[in-house]
Amino acid sequence: MKKSCLLLALCAASLTVHADTLRKVSDSGKITLAYRESSIPFSYVVGTGKPVGFAVEISNAVVEEVRRQTGKPVLEIDYVPVTSANRIPLLVNGTIDLECGSTTNNTARGKDVAFAINHFYTGTRLLVKKASGVKNYADLAGKPVSTTTGTTNLQVLRRYDQEKKLNMQFSYGRDHAESFLLVESNRALAFGMDDILLYGLKANAANPADYEVVGDSLQVEPYACMLRKDDPRFKALVDGVITRLMKTGEFEKLYKKWFLDAIPPKNAALGVPMSEELLANIKSPSDKPAQ
Incomplete structure (x- = not known):
């Protein structure tokens, strides 16, 4: 009986650590970011290097704020490739801490994960x-x-x-x-x-x-960064970073860099202007999901 109680307590403690991302990151000295290998221009790999893209830069901005709030300026970043099929399970089980890519924010996924402020709209x-x-x-x-x-x-x-x-x-x-x-x-x-x-x-x-x-x-449908449920402290941090980017004009500069200017690997420009939905979301940031 005592062993069972101890096991349950350990499991509960483990889940609590996973649910509190900032505590998990602070204790380990490492944050784990998911990336996609071919979601151009959001998150993709050029050659054998690290992932690049619009959403990767949003992730990097989040990491800088995590470093500030945890007081760990040399915080290690671990990059983990994910697919459409495994990105949610890997987030839920604690393998990754944040997924910023081309993931649709919808109510069905919202049962398992939380979403930050929307950063793109597509069909x-x-x-x-x-x-x-x-x-x-x-x-x-x-x-x-x-x-x-x-x-x-x-x-x-x-x-x-x-x-x-x-x-x-x-x-x-x-x-x-x-x-x-x-x-x-x-x-x-x-x-x-x-x-x-x-x-x-x-x-x-x-x-x-x-x-x-x-x-x-x-x-x-809207795209948004994905994080674990029931972690209001980390969601507030991620939402705060994205809101700041939108309010200061940095978001628009990032958008121009990845959607209007030439991008690697072929230095080709997508030439996709901001949609009406995204322009409205910059004025009034929202994490409203697709149904």
């Missing part, structure tokens, strides 16, 4: 080869279509397919690069994903002129 569209002749979803009836495992886009596309009775033949990549490869190698006619990620993949393809982003935007 599901299609990346196709121009030679395919595909212009919208109806052109894909009975045809092979790729998307990425563990994404909201997969659910959106399946629902649309069922509603319209298109019988699209889905295949699933482990990450966005793998999903795009299915189109590149002609194993799928289209890749359905958030339009901004499709523009990033197109800009960095071997032959960008061969591809185009087409189709109606099926659903507008």
Whole structure:
């Protein structure tokens, strides 16, 4: 009986440490950041170096504030690659402390994790080869279509397919690069994903002129940094950093750098101006989820 009580107490203590990210980071002297390998321009890897991107810079700004609040100026940063499928489990179990990438803030995920202030808005569209002749979803009836495992886009596309009775033949990549490869190698006619990620993949393809982003935007969704639930102190810190970036104009400078100017690895510019939704969110920062 005593052993059982001790075990339960240890488990509870472990969960408490995980729930209090600042305490966990302060005790270990390390913060663990998740990154995506091919979510251009939010979080991706160039060559064999560290991750770069718009969301990576937001993460770095958060780390600086963590260093200040914990009094640990030499805080170690550990980078862990995540996929659409494992990012939430790795956050919940304490493997990673913060995930800033291309993750949609929605009510379903909000049952397991918390989200910071939204930092982007996007919708599901299609990346196709121009030679395919595909212009919208109806052109894909009975045809092979790729998307990425563990994404909201997969659910959106399946629902649309069922509603319209298109019988699209889905295949699933482990990450966005793998999903795009299915189109590149002609194993799928289209890749359905958030339009901004499709523009990033197109800009960095071997032959960008061969591809185009087409189709109606099926659903507008916000991106936000993801952190553990029931950790109001850390959420307040992350929200405070993002609000500061938005109010001081630093956010707009970061946006210009990653969405309007030329970016690595091919020094191609995406040329995507801020959406009305994002402009409104800068004026009145919100963590409101998609439904």
